[in-house]
Amino acid sequence: MKKILVVDDNQGLRTEICDILKMEKFEVIEASDGLIAIGLVKKELPNLILSDIMMPVLDGYEFYLELNKDPITSKIPFIFISALGDSAYVRKGMNLGAEDYLTKPVTADNLVATIKKRIEKSELYLNNEARL
Numbered sequence: 001m002k003k004i005l006v007v008d009d010n011q012g013l014r015t016e017i018c019d020i021l022k023m024e025k026f027e028v029i030e031a032s033d034g035l036i037a038i039g040l041v042k043k044e045l046p047n048l049i050l051s052d053i054m055m056p057v058l059d060g061y062e063f064y065l066e067l068n069k070d071p072i073t074s075k076i077p078f079i080f081i082s083a084l085g086d087s088a089y090v091r092k093g094m095n096l097g098a099e100d101y102l103t104k105p106v107t108a109d110n111l112v113a114t115i116k117k118r119i120e121k122s123e124l125y126l127n128n129e130a131r132l
Contacts, residue, residue: 002119003027003044007037007051007063008081013104017050017081020108021115034063041073048119053082053089064096075126077118081106 004026008014011032018028029044031037034051035058041049049067053060060080067073080093085103093101099118102111 001025001027002047003029004115005037005040005044005046005049005051006030007032007034007049007055007060009033009052009055017111020111024112026115034058034060034066037063038066041067041076042070045072046076047122048077048079048115050079050081050115053080053084053093061092061096064093064098068097075122077122079114079118081111 004021006014006017006021006028007030008017009032014030014032018030021028029040029046031040033055037049037051038058051060051063058066060082064078067076067078077099079100079102080098081102081104082089083104090101090103099121100114102114
């Protein structure tokens with residue numbers, strides 16, 4: 001069972017996303033900000049991280065940059081999900097190195113399809129890396 005970390009300060013939206021992912025048979029862990037999420041990532045080593053950008057304490061960009069300081073956590077696929085749909089925000093997230101950027105509101109089908117595709121790509125990469 002693949003483990004997804006959902007990071008969003010909006011409790012209602014976080015619960016909704018977690019419920020969708022649980023229905024798809026993902027194991028889900030959650031955090032309300034980037035600082036809490038850093039501890040969970042190091043403890044749980046999720047298969048993918050889905051993170052909001054605008055959060056208190058440590059925002060999504062800062063959270064992503066912090067994870068990239070560690071060679072282990074830097075390999076975890078990372079998707080931004082944000083209400084910030086302007087192309088400058090999307091470009092910033094992608095330039096940092098995130099695998100994808102979803103704009104809220106996102107449909108359940110699009111969310112699940114994006115997550116499954118990113119996990120699949122990550123597994124292919126890790127399998128190829130292991131063979132080298």
